Amino acid sequence: MTTDRSVTVNGDPVPLPDDPRVSLLDLLREYAGLPGTKKGCDQGACGACTVLVDGRTGGDRERILSCLTLAVQYEGRSVTTVEGLADGDLHPLQEAFIDHDGFQCGYCTPGQLCSAVGMAAEARRGVPSHVTADVTRSEVELTTAEIRERMSGNLCRCGAHHGIVAAIATTYAGAGR
Amino acid sequence: MSTPTTGPDVLGAPVPRRDGRVKVTGTARFAAEVPMPGLLYAAFVHSTVAKGRITGLDVAAAENSPGVALVMTHRNAPPMAAPPAFALHPMGASGDNLPVMRDDRVRWNGQAVAVVLADTQERADRAAELVTPSYAAEPAVTTWSAAKARGTARASNYGMPLTTVSGDADAALSAAAVSVDHTYTTPRESQNAMEPHAATVVWDGDTLVVHDCTQLVSQVAVSLAEVFGLRPDQVRVSAPFVGGGFGGKGLWSYLILAAAAARMTRRPVRAALSREGVYRLVGGRTLTEQRVAIGARADGRFDAIIHTGLMAMTEHNAVPEAVTSATGALYAAGSFRLEVDRALMDTVANFYMRAPGEAPGSFALESAIDELAHELGIDPVELRLRNEPETEPVTGRPFSSRHAVEAYRAGAERFGWSARSAVPRARREGEWWVGAGTAAATYPYVRFPGGAARLVLQPGGRVGVEAAAHEMGMGTATVLAQITAERFAVPLTAVSVSYGDSTLPGVIMAAGSQQTASLAAAVAAAHRELVGGLLAAGAAAGTGSPLAGCTADTVATRDGGLCRLDDPDAWEPYDALLARAGLTELRAEQAAPPPAEMGAWSIHSYGAVFAEVRVNDVTGEVRVPRIVGSFDCGRILNARTAAGQFRGGIIMGLGMALMEETQVDGRTGRIMNPSLSEYHLPVHADVGDIDVIWTGIPDPRTPLGAHGIGEIGIVGVAAAVANGVYNAVGVRVRDLPITLDKLL
Ligand code: FES
């Protein structure tokens, strides 16, 4: 059922299944025993499946939708999921989500977390958004409007938006990382 | 942080969620994530006609497809009894009472006609594509106009016809000095919890073990037992984490089919619906058409309120949209006529969604109040205050605790309502017209019979609390720990909580905003039992206990122990009492007393919503940058999670106001937008500042003084936004959602 090729997930190799239809999301949830990454639509519309992958830009990890990604596309590359987000006990953003009540049911939460980490890196690199006033600056300041705009691909039906945005703002806004 | 974790202040404090760590680290296991060896994955084949018979069902290609273990259709499915339907049967959990896969009949477009099990999801999905059903379609009612033409009838809620008449409202309306009389419509909506419905099911001999995402563990267990001819104790339903419910997570056919297929293959089965599958198999809020007519005197006092509704249902369910239920509770009026009728359509059975009845009903009522305020030239806040009732209108029952006026005033103050222009289309900033709207909200207090809890007093002053309650993000586990810590006067860290499992005590639906009241009453009853038992065993006369001779009525809890009510210094810690009794732990299980408070008093949650609305002059786009919600919901037991419930409801109301609609193709009866890209929900960029405040005044008649808070947040929001749109641009939209085409 599996091959001798693999994807590195949170530092560990995960063998690729021999079925090329398996999405990266299903690889994580059904094959790697890492169901922390959630499936809200399987169609690229909700952001629940967001994970971080090794970047081509300055070493930053980039956010992708794992449901729209075939696992085989990431052969030999590194993926970070919510389970691997923290260096130590909790990532500062995870702590901030608890402090600011950035979730209710928790189903969108892993996607929000990974998305925010990738989003903050994008802002640091100066990637503009629809609401960026000055697109020439090398780093975009993460105002509330920027965070709301850039996180809009991550739906939350419970309506925990305020806590999510507050947690992201305290973790990243003005902090330079 | 200075959050109290013990003592009398633990209730009400903004205590962080107990399940925070597992949710932010991705270690909380949802229903589709329970590991099982030898698992089979399910894929569903959905009918493509709304009504008729299955004439052909070629499954050979699917059966021969790689990895396939079973293709189940009505031809080989095991016999199953029809599931007991919610509101038709005391323990019914099912959205409808149709037998599942019993015959060749198709009753809605999207019904499951085959289930494929395979060793991977990919293989199951592929094989499902190879099943080729053919149908003899029959004429079906799939448009609203056809449904109305077929005939309407009075709707019932739990067997009670939805009719309330007091005085002669029609005569009073024609005689009124000023009146409004308009029709409002609201569309079908889908709950769209972020977690699509899913279950992992395994048979252990004749015992069915179900890991599901339900908000009704006990009813689902009983209902499944009925379907499969088992004793209730042969079904165990576990749902410790539920990824949002909002009414949608009762019992639906996917779970029955998964259990049947697991029985046939004798292997565990995972049935995780696709997002489209949720739309096909699970019912949402139904559409409504409502008339609101109000007759008033020149000073604004109401002489007549007529509120009638018509909504779509199916022949197979009993869940109406009781759109008039708030109307009889909010305002004084000389006369009322409130009626709800239903017309039948051939669709998936409609079901509850957050604040069923009140959410669509308040859109009509509170829009009409705004229209009347405009006719009268009276400020809409003032008009509502002038019609504040002394006792519950129609019934005359006394209010247990009603501070709606205080909530309205506080909200208006916080919002800065006095700065609003009474004249529409008065304020413009660049391309944007700016307005403000308001609406009142109410939601009834409910406490269903059946609540129970088990308490376990353990060494070291530790307490376990166990109840078949649900945590879908409301903060149930956290508030249950707070309630228990307060009762025992022990630190929060000394309390462990078990919930989300049908083997635990009680029937505690996460519905009707009633779970917390049910739990509070049950914990109080079990606590009394436990304290009585502890005193009898550990503080009998002659034991030397300072509490000797005390009963549950003559002691209080303090600092991890009990003390005499009349002499708090006569105190003994729990450990000492357990030791005297020769016990290592003591358990007590009790049912909550019957909800007598509901009969004697009119008990409601109240709210006032204020919205700043901006309408783009060029595109008609509507933005809502600021909302204030001001609530009167009794005592607030956790300020943090309560704020989350209020805001979450308001945001769902924003979606209802501006974008949400489940669209049914009238030609085929098929839902046309079964995805999160075509059914729009509010995203971060749509959600502006939302300020929530509350009176916090405890209700002396309810457990812990609390009212429900899970649903009131959505009520009134759509009207507040619509009224704000009118104030911004002078266009009255009576048809939700308020999309930009209606403003151009
Ligand atoms: S599951 Fe990938 S975007 Fe929804």
Ligand code: FES
């Ligand atoms: S916390 Fe439930 S969907 Fe976001």
